[in-house]
Amino acid sequence: MTSISVALQKHAIGAPLQIALQDEYSILTYGELPGEMRQLASRLREIAPRAIAILADNGIAWALTDLAAHAAAIPIIPLPLFFSPAQMVHVLKVAGVDHVLTDQPERLLEALQKPDLPVVPFYGNLQRVQLPTTATTVTPLPANTQKVTFTSGTTGEPKGVCLSADAMERVAESLRVASAASRHDRHLCLLPLATLLENIGGIYVPLLAGATICLPRLAKVGMSGSSGLDVRRLLGALADWQASTAIMVPQMLQAVVTAGQAGASMPRSLRYLAVGGAPVCSSLFENACALGLPVFEGYGLSECASVIAVNGPGNVRTGSVGKPLPHVQISFADDDEILIRGIEWQGYLGDFQIKEQIATGDLGYLDEDGFLYLTGRKKDVFITSFGRNVAPEWVEGELVSHPGVAQAAVFGESQPFNSAVIVGYPDATWDAIQAALDKANQRLPDYARVRAWIPASESFTPTNGLTTANGRLRRAEIHKRYALQIDALYQP
Secondary structure, three states: OOHHHHHHHHHHHHOOOOEEEEOOOOEEEOOOHHHHHHHHHHHHHHHOOOOEEEEOOOOHHHHHHHHHHHHHOOOEEEOOOOOOHHHHHHHHHHOOOOEEEEOOHHHHHHHHOOOOOOEEEEEOOEEEEEOOOOOOOOOOOOOOEEEEEEEOOOOOOOEEEEEEHHHHHHHHHHHHHHOOOOOOOEEEOOOOOOOHHHHHHHHHHHHHHOOEEEOOOHHHHOEEOOOEEOHHHHHHHHHHOOOOEEEEOHHHHHHHHHHHHOOOOOOOOOOEEEEOOOOOOHHHHHHHHHOOOOEEEEEEEHHHOEEEEEOEOOEOOOOOOOEEOOOOEEEEOOOOEEEEEEEEEOOEOOEOOOEEEEEEEEEEEEOOOOOEEEEEEOOOOEEOOOOOEEOHHHHHHHHHOOOOEEEEEEEOOOOOOEEEEEEEOOOOOHHHHHHHHHHHHHOOOHHHOEEEEEEOOOOOOOOOOOEOOOOOEOHHHHHHHOHHHHHHHOOO
């Protein structure tokens, strides 16, 4: 029996009337949840799938299906809602999926180009689509694979990370302790549940603690598409659901801070607002704290079953991503690349190699008190023509911390100065963006300052291939898109 199942049995006896899962339409108490989960797990076993995929909006049905698959030891593949039809078909094929549970069957059938596949009710708003068998030999998943989560690769073929139940539950238990989660919490899911960080931090952690998980549809919390955000609706949802915990990516936090600085009311029920997925600049953190937001930055990788390190209540170091979780051991390569032990990783789909040590690709260091600091991506650090190393995330963080700049990508390899491609907010003028750049430059040393910039023609999103699913910039793709304009900035 998994540790989550054991925890649910305990909560069912100790607090049967406590709400476990709640969306806009229904609730499940801890007294009801184990029985519902067992029934759904039994239905999954009857279907006898090789692997199931889930393509659906947030809600009780998504969470319960994930838990049932977990209990039945049936591999589950969450499909990001922003995937293109080609990406969706690729994932279903390489993961050996033979059943898809979805609240949008028309979209699935269109992607498969098989409009006549039977669609049958499964649970709640989810319907089941059985995929036709294929003569192609499917590579079996590693024996202990419970979940395959997809990372980066949003214009080509996504890479599937194979994770065991033990690895995910170990992270969830460590996070429960680090975040001081308790049965009094109300966690509001703001990110899609197909996002591993929300899946583990927003479902498994609260359930281990006996807390309530609030699961409204993404549109109800202001999220649309891959990157659309209605910040007033987001703030309203935090207040209406009386959320005590939530998870955001930095761009969401920046939008909340900008709204707060413009006079919007900040949620007062929050006690723990986790921020991850991409680096958070120090000025954004400071501005959030000034508004009374209890922000705690963390750091992780899909290959490590999400979180590696995180700040926690009473254990915070500004500028760091927190202390490593108890099960994690961190070391560093000669070039300061962060190396991780303590998580047994199954490998990628098609490349199954159990690795005891994971090279993260991130650069950083531990201070004397054990807090982890990130200094950049190994592959992203560039060297100017004056021989100075520049980590672009640092400079970009300063730029987006000022009103007017929504996103920025900084370049300068072998150049005498740095340049940027900037996405402004809809109402930001050229002068406003330039003023933001000037203010950011005041906080930067001369070698890191941005001397020239061009406006982006559109936002950087997973849909157009310019960011990963977690919001990390795909700099090579951005540079390729704007190469002519960037090169022009360096012409005499």
